Amino acid sequence: MPGSRDQQEPLPPMPTDWRRALAVVAHPDDLEYGGAAAVADWTDGGREVVYVLATRGEAGIDTLAPAECAPVREAEQRAGAAAVGVSRVEFLDHRDGVVEYGPDLRRDIAAAIRRHRPELVVTLNHRDTWGGEGGGGAWNSPDHQAVGRAVLDAAADAGNRWIFPELLAEQGLEPWNGVRWVAVTGTTTPTHAADADPGMERAVRSLMEHKAYLAALTDQDPEEYVRGFLTGYAQQAAARFGGRPAVLFEVFPR
Numbered sequence: 001m002p003g004s005r006d007q008q009e010p011l012p013p014m015p016t017d018w019r020r021a022l023a024v025v026a027h028p029d030d031l032e033y034g035g036a037a038a039v040a041d042w043t044d045g046g047r048e049v050v051y052v053l054a055t056r057g058e059a060g061i062d063t064l065a066p067a068e069c070a071p072v073r074e075a076e077q078r079a080g081a082a083a084v085g086v087s088r089v090e091f092l093d094h095r096d097g098v099v100e101y102g103p104d105l106r107r108d109i110a111a112a113i114r115r116h117r118p119e120l121v122v123t124l125n126h127r128d129t130w131g132g133e134g135g136g137g138a139w140n141s142p143d144h145q146a147v148g149r150a151v152l153d154a155a156a157d158a159g160n161r162w163i164f165p166e167l168l169a170e171q172g173l174e175p176w177n178g179v180r181w182v183a184v185t186g187t188t189t190p191t192h193a194a195d196a197d198p199g200m201e202r203a204v205r206s207l208m209e210h211k212a213y214l215a216a217l218t219d220q221d222p223e224e225y226v227r228g229f230l231t232g233y234a235q236q237a238a239a240r241f242g243g244r245p246a247v248l249f250e251v252f253p254r
């Protein structure tokens, strides 16, 4: 809309000179709501993407007790990842809903970074809120805040021999100082954008794989809900990407 405050400078595209990415988030479905369309495009181009989940999302469905919920959500996450070309999915087994920011979480994420040696690390909004026009905005989940912050820290921890020396001594994980960027999705202060169009259909299928979660979340037809949400977000983001549907990232270079 000409003259509106949405009319902003177009964002540059995401870096493409990398081979391996590691996406680390708190819950099954966090990546499907955020960056899956970009992930589908990346894996299409022959890049390797691995998912690491801090929890199994076992506190995410009101009608399912955690012990029953965890295997359901793990299976849905593996299927959702496969839909965008991601075959490796790992779980760190922190407790859903009460993930604590601190050295234990940083160590577990640093270990994952050392195992997979990515150049690009992706995570979800680590800030207090989801932002909003004129300030405020919905409060972010404590798990997202804890994991997002720990990911930003662990990108450096992974390269430091002396911060978690037990990773080498006990697990044989050599330092990896090759992370060049940490890219945060779900941000209201984006610095870069990725084309959402090529991966959108697979992103829709990816989120639709979270069948039990979506059934508990909404009475709406799942495909209608998922397609509406993801294309709506990409269309809104188009205002920052020359009118093209986009996934937005806040990139922290290292």
Ligand SMILES: [Zn+2]
Residues within 6 Å of the ligand: 026, 027, 029, 030, 141, 144
């Ligand atoms: Zn989440």
